[in-house]
Amino acid sequence: MSGLIGGGTPPHPGEVTLAHLGVLFLDELPEFQQHVLESLRQPLEEGRVSIARARGTSDFPAHFQLVAAANPCRRGCASLDLCLCTPAERARYLGRLSRPLLDRIDLHVELPALAPADFRTPAAGDTTDAIRARVSAARQRQRARFRAGGIRVNAAMTPRQVRRFCEVPADAERLLAAAMTRLGLSARGHDRVLKVARTIADLAGRTQPR
Numbered sequence: 001m002s003g004l005i006g007g008g009t010p011p012h013p014g015e016v017t018l019a020h021l022g023v024l025f026l027d028e029l030p031e032f033q034q035h036v037l038e039s040l041r042q043p044l045e046e047g048r049v050s051i052a053r054a055r056g057t058s059d060f061p062a063h064f065q066l067v068a069a070a071n072p073c074r075r076g077c078a079s080l081d082l083c084l085c086t087p088a089e090r091a092r093y094l095g096r097l098s099r100p101l102l103d104r105i106d107l108h109v110e111l112p113a114l115a116p117a118d119f120r121t122p123a124a125g126d127t128t129d130a131i132r133a134r135v136s137a138a139r140q141r142q143r144a145r146f147r148a149g150g151i152r153v154n155a156a157m158t159p160r161q162v163r164r165f166c167e168v169p170a171d172a173e174r175l176l177a178a179a180m181t182r183l184g185l186s187a188r189g190h191d192r193v194l195k196v197a198r199t200i201a202d203l204a205g206r207t208q209p210r
Helices: 034-038 041-046 087-094 116-120 130-147 159-165 172-184 187-205
Strands: 023-026 048-052 056-061 065-068
Touching: 041 048, 130 187, 159 187, 172 187
Parallel strands: 023 065
Antiparallel strands: 048 056
């Protein structure tokens, strides 16, 4: 765990601190030991790591963007149609990722397996330059929004700032309320959805999430 979070005597930073203000990619996320996965909760929530030792506590910065990948089963089958695992085995494998940890990951995306023909099809989508320009413009909007707030990006908003800057139309609020009931979202999950909506609006150049 010390390699990821930090540790030792004297305390030294781990990968989460080395990724400060950058991106930390963790592949095969369910393969990590449970206590290692749970140790990610503090840096994801607070942007720092605290390591306690007999002589005191050391704090290291850990504001990073977590990107993680996971197979749908322990065998890593390319397609569920070919998978030998039972539904219970697949659920048990992904169940290694606790609800509190998943609650701290803003976006969950399920990617279907590619068909052989897909490998020969040119990728569609925006160029890197176009995406960079959109992100830069969105960052400028956020810096202007939080000029007096002590933060620079939507992800760092406090609950009070979320209420102020992430107001959504009534129909969107009803949809979010229904999602909270159906998906069992926590208050933290509710605010993270609004932060993502605010960011999507910034990327699209809109003044209000929807």
